[in-house]
Amino acid sequence: MMKCIAIDDEPLALSQLAGYISRIPFLTLLKPCQDVFEAMQVLSEEEVDLIFIDINMPDLNGVDFVRSLITNPLVIFTTAYSEYAVDGFKLDAVDYLLKPFEFQDLLKAADKARKKYEYLRQESPDEAKIKDGSLFVKSDYKVIRLDIDKVKYIEGMSEYIRIFIEGEEKPVMTLSSLQKMEERLPSYFMRIHRSYIVNLRKITEISRLRIIFDKNTYIPVGENYKEKFTEYISKLSLS
Incomplete structure (x- = not known):
């Protein structure tokens, strides 16, 4: 549908x-x-x-x-x-x-x-696989191994996704969808917007329902995902 x-x-x-x-x-x-x-x-x-x-x-x-x-x-x-x-x-x-x-x-x-x-949306056999804490993705005619724990967030762009890695200036782009990635990623990744999945372990600052990864990166929390995200934050909050 x-x-x-x-x-x-x-x-x-x-x-x-x-x-x-x-x-x-x-x-x-x-x-x-x-x-x-x-x-x-x-x-x-x-x-x-x-x-x-x-x-x-x-x-x-x-x-x-x-x-x-x-x-x-x-x-x-x-x-x-x-x-x-x-x-x-x-x-x-x-x-x-x-x-x-x-x-x-x-x-x-x-x-x-x-x-x-x-x-x-046809899934290629080597499109995106997770094994032993690593994410294997096909990008630019190569299969690249990424450390899942170093993934900060993933952005959906129609039929492609961009994977932003800690310490890397440029994201890795691959043919896939956020829905497919959401199904495969560990539980410490959360869909917080129709266009974003974030690594909850990488969040250090939140302002007005925006996740701040650095001075130039603000990830909004979508209205449909707000309840689940705020519930997660509340469980870890002292106040």
Whole structure:
């Protein structure tokens, strides 16, 4: 099941789009959004696999919004203006639907997204393995051995993850997902945000529900993960 959001500033177009999505069995619509600010709120709280987004919107158009995202869900653009198509495909959009479109058009585009989603999440045998306290990951055509205890945190970036190691300036990037890593990591790692897993043993400072690893690294605790994280901190607190 793919989790998606729909973004369109026109209420009728958004309602039709949401209705079409509800008829597709492999999609779950988290929320229909009338502007990018609503969408940002959902993206900050949920892991979104696919975005349906209109291009010609006030404040921030769909293309610029997608460019601004830190993580990269799959994208299907919807618009009444064909001149935006080139910009859409430059962002590696799954598809581009020209309004008005029918349910079959959306279904075809959604199925393309499903196939790409499944392909990106196919697990390679040597993608990421843990053995004897070490994490083996495939990165840049090599299999690298990492000491799990030295991993500070892991950041999810669509189909890739970045693993930040204590004492190393650059993270190790590999094709995987936070969900897969969460299933394999020891219990002292915790998912604290849709985009982050942290090594609880490496936390030395917390400010306003942000984990501070150094002067330039602030990891936010997401709303959906706040209760579990604060419960862990409370158990170790003297106050």
